[in-house]
Amino acid sequence: MVRTYHVGAVPVNALRGVSLDIEAGEFVTVVGPSGSGKSTFMHILGCLDQPTSGQYLLDGADVSKLSDDQLSAARNQKVGFVFQSFNLLSRTSALENVELPLLYTVGKTMSTAERRKRAMEALETVGLADRADHHPNQLSGGQQQRVAIARALLNKPSILMADEPTGNLDSQTSIEVMEMFQQLRQQRGITIVLITHEAEIAEYGTRIVAFQDGKVVSDRKQEDVACKSSRAS
């Protein structure tokens, strides 16, 4: 894949030919210095962006040929996002934040009560059912990130994108969040692509990909430390 941006007249080559196969159920951690292209890579994987040339097949569908509306639907159905800065809607309760993807699900009419129920279940899986009515500014960083994870999981996506999810968290909370990712992979078989610049965090993955100057410089698979049996082939 190649992705070129145009900043003014100068073309910026964020990705200069990246080719990767990510299997279902893999926990891929992407490392690299800033400007190495890892964020652009994730945006393309998360259907937020499309490659300038090359192909991206998500579940066998060529994302690079999708229209804007189809991309939106793909983000809604197949991808869940977790961001460094949580990206919750302020002045909106945790529950309302979690149910947000359901409001944009095309072709499914769902009653308010049903939406609430689904969102509540998702909050329970991250252990925050008792904070459903709290607004983001009433929650700690770790709690906010768990709300964001609940939101990402709501439509049962096949792939979870995490962009520096521990960047704004202290080390103890970071460990909790990373363990939650591991559990999700093991229990639900969700594919996870996680970007980080911290080596310890990268070690949670089953596969570590290193980026530099828009290219993959190393690609290493390793045993899942926490649960070896669940590793996908």
Add this chain to the structure above:
Amino acid sequence: MQIQPGILIALQALGSNKLQTALTMTGITIGVATVLTMISLGSGAESAIEEQVRAAGMNMIIVTAGNYKNKTADDLGAVEEQAHLESPGAWEPAAWNPANSPFLLRVDHPEDDPMEKHDHPTSSQRLGDAEAGLGSAATLTPGDAAAIRGISGVQYVSEGLHENAHVSAGDKRWFTRLHGDNVALPKMRRAWVFQHGRFYTAREESKAEQVIVLGAVAAQKLFGEANPVGQKVSVWKQSWEVVGVVGSGSWMVNAAAGDDQFDAVYIPFTTVQRLLNLSRLNDITVTTASSGDVTRISKEISKVLRERHRISFKSPDDFTVTSQARKALAQGGMRSEVAASVVGNMAGLEKVTLEQLGKTLDRASKTMTALLASVAAVSLLVGGIGIMNIMLLSVTQRTREIGIRRAVGARAGDVLQQFLTEAVALSALGGLAGVMLGIVAAYLISSLVQWTVSISLVSVLISFSIAASIGIFFGYYPAREASRVAPMESLRYE
């Protein structure tokens, strides 16, 4: 995304930012409130003026028996005087000779009795000999009234027989005007308000019953403040049942002692005919459906009556057709300051035809409407730009929110719909608040300055839908800007 969640999202977004929502609404609220207040006061004033003009009798024509042209030239020139006479030189000023007249009303007028003592002006002092009915010509018949009813454009016709009479109730006695009239009279006198009871009915008229309606002044003199309905009064040594009291409902006409309308009593003209054994009428009062028709119908009446009375080509009329404009202003009991201002603001009122007067009023109301419309347009434009400004600001402020929504699957169209719905909801809510504020303001102003307001459902609906369409018009551009924000860019936005 379905419509319903779209509205839900927009309302959630508005609700989560209540202060900004309220402030943005204020512009539209004030705009709509201004518009509604102005429309209500304006159309209230317009309909009040129109109503008062009609109440004062602008569409009224009075046909009097006998020719009084030389005595009371108060017909505004609306009826071209004797236009049908080929040779004006041959016309002699109304030399009415009682000897030539076939009929003469013979009524005893108690006030003309030299033995009678009066503490008020006699009717001849008040009204002049001719109108007091002294020696009135009896040239008009109920048949004439029926013929006038047949003229197109005529709204109501009332046969009139007028006397002066002593009315007594218990030990109280009052000398006043007695009008024998048709049941249609209250419909012609638009300024009438029944303080008690009702007018007599068509049935009472056809049976010539002895029922009487008191003018407010007569009622006050005879019964004070008490409700006289059901009481008996005595006129011509006969007993009459009071069925109603009529007063003035117009701010231009107030009931005063000595006026012809409210210092008076009304009985069915048929009863007068029965008791006095009369077949002729003193006058016939006619109203036209449109005040612009007065001149045409006046001419038609002259033509019809001349034919019916077999008046030869060169002979003068044996009746007088008078339209009511100046007479109403001067005589109808209109408040002197109102009459003065109306007369003072119209140069040569006597020369103005009713059509011209109607056109002037029409032009004035058109000018007023245009003024209101431009005030409305400006205030709503300002309100709309306010909404656009806030929405554009809000798109910038909420770039991150747009990014989040896009990341979880919102399509560009969903974002557009959300922002558009927000803008429409803002202006519609603002419009709703403006309608309520406008109604309150209109009534407040009307009670402070005693001005009539008329708030119509149509004006409310118009104000409200203008507000909503302003939301769509001024909300579309910001909403499109919002939908064009690239999801990836907006997530980076801090």
